[in-house]
Amino acid sequence: MYRVPSGFFAATIVVAAAVTIVAQRGGSPQPPPTPKAQAPIDITGYWVSLVNEDWRYRMAMPPKGDFAGVPLNGAGRQAAGAWDAAKDEAAGESCRAYGAAGVMRQPGRLHVTWTGDDTLMLETDAGTQTRTLAFRGAGGTSGSWQGISKASWDRDETPMARGGFFPGAAARGGSLKVVTTNMKSGYLRGNGVPYSADAVLTEYFDRFDLPNGDALLVVSTEVDDPMYLTTPFWTSTHFKKQRDAAGWNPRPCSTR
Amino acid sequence: MKPLHAVAVCGVLLVAVGIRIGGQAPPSAPPATGFDMSGYWTAAMHEDALERGAGPELADYGGFPINDAARLFALSYNASRVTLREHQCDGYVAPYSVRSIGNARGWEERDPHTQRLIAIHWYNQTFEGHRVIWMDGRPHPPAYAPHTWMGFSTGRFVGNALEVQTTHLKQGWLRRNGLPESDQATLVEFFVRHGDRLVHTSVITDPVYLAEPEVRTTDFFRQHTDHQSWLFACDDGEQILGRAADNVPNYQFGANPFVGEFGQKYRIPVAAYLGGPETAYPEFAARLSTLAPADGATKQRPAAGTPETTRAIDPEPSDDEIHVWPLRDNVYLLAGDRGNVVLQVGDEGAFVVDSGSGRLVDKAIAAIRRLSQLPIQFIANTSFRTEHTGGNVKLRAAGNDPSVRGTFFALQFADAGVGATIMAQQNVQTRMVATKRPADGVPSDTFLEERRRTFHNNDAIEMFWERNAVTDGDSIVHFRRADVIVAGDVFTTTQYPAIDLQNGGSVKGEIAALNDILKRTVYKHQGEGGTIVVPGHGYVCDEHEVVEYRDMMVIIRDRVEAMVKKGATLAQVKAARLTADYDTRYGATTGSWTTDMFVEAVYRDLSGRK
Numbered sequence: 001m002y003r004v005p006s007g008f009f010a011a012t013i014v015v016a017a018a019v020t021i022v023a024q025r026g027g028s029p030q031p032p033p034t035p036k037a038q039a040p041i042d043i044t045g046y047w048v049s050l051v052n053e054d055w056r057y058r059m060a061m062p063p064k065g066d067f068a069g070v071p072l073n074g075a076g077r078q079a080a081g082a083w084d085a086a087k088d089e090a091a092g093e094s095c096r097a098y099g100a101a102g103v104m105r106q107p108g109r110l111h112v113t114w115t116g117d118d119t120l121m122l123e124t125d126a127g128t129q130t131r132t133l134a135f136r137g138a139g140g141t142s143g144s145w146q147g148i149s150k151a152s153w154d155r156d157e158t159p160m161a162r163g164g165f166f167p168g169a170a171a172r173g174g175s176l177k178v179v180t181t182n183m184k185s186g187y188l189r190g191n192g193v194p195y196s197a198d199a200v201l202t203e204y205f206d207r208f209d210l211p212n213g214d215a216l217l218v219v220s221t222e223v224d225d226p227m228y229l230t231t232p233f234w235t236s237t238h239f240k241k242q243r244d245a246a247g248w249n250p251r252p253c254s255t256r
Numbered sequence: 257m258k259p260l261h262a263v264a265v266c267g268v269l270l271v272a273v274g275i276r277i278g279g280q281a282p283p284s285a286p287p288a289t290g291f292d293m294s295g296y297w298t299a300a301m302h303e304d305a306l307e308r309g310a311g312p313e314l315a316d317y318g319g320f321p322i323n324d325a326a327r328l329f330a331l332s333y334n335a336s337r338v339t340l341r342e343h344q345c346d347g348y349v350a351p352y353s354v355r356s357i358g359n360a361r362g363w364e365e366r367d368p369h370t371q372r373l374i375a376i377h378w379y380n381q382t383f384e385g386h387r388v389i390w391m392d393g394r395p396h397p398p399a400y401a402p403h404t405w406m407g408f409s410t411g412r413f414v415g416n417a418l419e420v421q422t423t424h425l426k427q428g429w430l431r432r433n434g435l436p437e438s439d440q441a442t443l444v445e446f447f448v449r450h451g452d453r454l455v456h457t458s459v460i461t462d463p464v465y466l467a468e469p470e471v472r473t474t475d476f477f478r479q480h481t482d483h484q485s486w487l488f489a490c491d492d493g494e495q496i497l498g499r500a501a502d503n504v505p506n507y508q509f510g511a512n513p514f515v516g517e518f519g520q521k522y523r524i525p526v527a528a529y530l531g532g533p534e535t536a537y538p539e540f541a542a543r544l545s546t547l548a549p550a551d552g553a554t555k556q557r558p559a560a561g562t563p564e565t566t567r568a569i570d571p572e573p574s575d576d577e578i579h580v581w582p583l584r585d586n587v588y589l590l591a592g593d594r595g596n597v598v599l600q601v602g603d604e605g606a607f608v609v610d611s612g613s614g615r616l617v618d619k620a621i622a623a624i625r626r627l628s629q630l631p632i633q634f635i636a637n638t639s640f641r642t643e644h645t646g647g648n649v650k651l652r653a654a655g656n657d658p659s660v661r662g663t664f665f666a667l668q669f670a671d672a673g674v675g676a677t678i679m680a681q682q683n684v685q686t687r688m689v690a691t692k693r694p695a696d697g698v699p700s701d702t703f704l705e706e707r708r709r710t711f712h713n714n715d716a717i718e719m720f721w722e723r724n725a726v727t728d729g730d731s732i733v734h735f736r737r738a739d740v741i742v743a744g745d746v747f748t749t750t751q752y753p754a755i756d757l758q759n760g761g762s763v764k765g766e767i768a769a770l771n772d773i774l775k776r777t778v779y780k781h782q783g784e785g786g787t788i789v790v791p792g793h794g795y796v797c798d799e800h801e802v803v804e805y806r807d808m809m810v811i812i813r814d815r816v817e818a819m820v821k822k823g824a825t826l827a828q829v830k831a832a833r834l835t836a837d838y839d840t841r842y843g844a845t846t847g848s849w850t851t852d853m854f855v856e857a858v859y860r861d862l863s864g865r866k
């Protein structure tokens with residue numbers, strides 16, 4: 001049996017004391033940094049979608065019943081088969097494909113801004129939608145197309161890394177993680193491929209800077225919806241950074 | 257724990273504490289912390305599911321930022337081409353491999369002593385694509401190094417991502433319905449992990465076939481059990497019996513019979529799904545309803561105008577130095593003197609194939625002497641052209657041929673064995689004499705028919721005459737044990753075949769010569785590796801590059817021939833831009849061999865109007 005050396009405990013105590021000293025330096029306690037100040041990446045600005053995956057589903061209206069790739073269950077297939085664009089329009093439900101779980105797949109541009117120290121606003125010109133990504137509290141409105149979104153910085157740290165004294169184990173960049181619930185039921189694709197009001201949308205926003213100076217925003221999405229899906233629905237959607245608002249074209253939802 | 261170890265642990269901790277208390281960065285900051293990509297992974301097929309599974313629709317290029325050359329290449333592509341023996345096992349290039357169906361596996365390679373990360377390996381089941389992402393800071397190979405399906409990749413951790421840069425890719429598919437990615441493409445990738453999800457972003461830059469970088473994102477999910485399905489068996493065979501060797505299935509411009517299928521099925525205008533950078537942007541959705549059939553027809557033929565020029569980099573070094581690249585066993589490439597030179601060394605004198613332009617011959621001799629203390633014994637010329645024979649005189653003078661000295665020849669000729677023996681097909685000698693080249697540089701050991709063979713430095717070396725290829729004196733040289741073929745100007749990676757009708761070249765002979773090379777090559781795995789083919793100019797190749805070059809030559813022949821049969825004039829053939837899908841790779845409007853000259857040579861040969 002190994003005996004834990006007394007030196008180990010001594011060192012641990014010294015570490016703890018040191019951390020305390022660091023924390024207390026500077027007198028009165030400081031408020032924790034805001035989410036805006038903590039941001040490991042900057043996703044603000046205008047971004048344009050590059051539509052080269054699922055191109056025909058996104059650029060044109062696919063035929064009714066064409067839901068290849070989406071893991072629909074029986075109820076999902078039935079709902080997709082009952083899609084009627086005219087009915088949606090008549091019912092004032094033209095924005096069903098522009099809810100949080102579908103709008104990022106629409107060809108369009110994003111405008112992302114901080115509206116305070118703890119809230120990001122994500123606007124889409126496709127369907128003129130606004131998503132509120134709140135780091136504290138709840139962002140958005142329950143039962144709306146965009147639902148309620150909770151944001152956090154995802155640094156993929158291990159508990160040990162938070163201890164912070166092992167070289168190489170420190171936090172490394174990070175992603176914006178957004179979990180959205182309480183959405184009004186909508187469409188994953190324009191041709192009525194459904195998600196329910198119970199769906200949970202989890203997204204990771206990553207920014208990549210390219211050697212040529214361009215920047216990409218990649219939104220990795222998971223839609224969990226036991227009502228209509230056999231497994232989560234995974235997509236990753238990419239956008240290119242724009243220098244300005246060129247091409248920004250807010251337009252109403254469309255079912256065509 | 258022994259006391260000494262306890263002290264060591266305390267010491268490490270105290271150092272760490274000291275850093276924290278002092279608030280200073282470590283003396284040398286550790287590299288960006290990585291993440292673990294090891295384990296079993298499966299691709300989520302929720303995007304582009306049909307394309308990635310069953311296969312893409314014909315002529316669907318929507319959203320791809322391709323240029324006109326790529327579109328024309330793809331429309332000319334006939335899916336029956338995969339029945340050709342040489343294409344049956346073509347692998348996928350790295351960025352397309354990631355999009356394939358099947359299992360994947362990642363693992364790390366670490367230095368056993370320092371535990372530093374050397375490489376990350378990524379294996380895709382489809383075509384057994386094995387990528388090595390070097391993490392140890394090594395440089396990329398020179399431009400004249402071979403290209404592979406997976407390319408050469410280096411990586412680093414940036415933020416929360418693994419960033420990978422890849423060069424030296426083979427020509428392959430952007431999409432396996434004929435949409436090409438050239439051998440000039442480079443790749444930047446980002447891998448990010450979100451729990452058990454791995455998100456892969458690729459950015460392809462291809463000066464030959466893309467108008468803008470192509471971005472794609474792909475999702476993988478970690479599996480906890482072995483898939484137990486890792487192989488992708490492929491062995492080529494005879495699929496169509498009796499097909500002529502110069503038959504490469506293709507469609508003439510504007511004659512692809514399947515171009516309209518996709519549009520009819522999904523009610524999308526042809527012009528929309530034939531791709532181009534504009535088709536990836538949101539504004540294009542509103543244009544779908546405005547596109548007319550004429551717009552689609554326009555995209556299926558080359559636009560009028562001046563031919564495009566190559567956008568490929570010249571792989572030959574331009575620093576006035578000779579660069580040595582080991583090929584296999586005792587065979588080396590000497591690059592830098594305009595034409596490629598190949599050297600074989602061993603316990604006999606050096607055997608050299610071609611001598612370059614002669615501008616750097618002294619440096620070439622010095623390089624040879626570093627690899628062999630024995631004299632240069634043989635020089636084989638693949639052609640009479642000056643970029644392959646320019647160094648003959650000095651190379652010959654720098655060597656001698658002991659196989660001649662001490663023979664009867666030595667009794668008859670005072671200079672027997674003095675200097676290296678130069679060998680070539682007889683027409684090389686004839687044309688060099690006719691053009692009054694220095695006698696000391698003219699081949700004296702010639703052959704008239706089929707082949708010249710010798711066993712030297714423990715290898716069987718064969719020279720095969722490729723009659724009436726780019727000239728009437730071309731040979732290829734095959735080192736059989738090393739399995740290296742030196743192709744001379746029959747095959748290059750830098751330009752269209754320089755078919756010299758005045759000196760006996762011909763379209764038919766060039767195609768036959770390329771097919772002759774292919775009769776002798778054997779790939780190692782999934783259509784790559786195996787026999788090494790050294791072009792007269794350009795980077796080190798294998799069978800795949802020769803196949804693509806052969807296909808190109810046959811396809812252009814077919815197009816010109818079709819117009820000749822209709823009575824077209826040379827001006828009409830040139831105006832039709834029948835090489836439009838290859839000009840961004842091989843074309844030239846200036847220099848010693850322009851696209852116009854190539855087209856004219858093909859036309860005059862096929863029309864008989866020489």
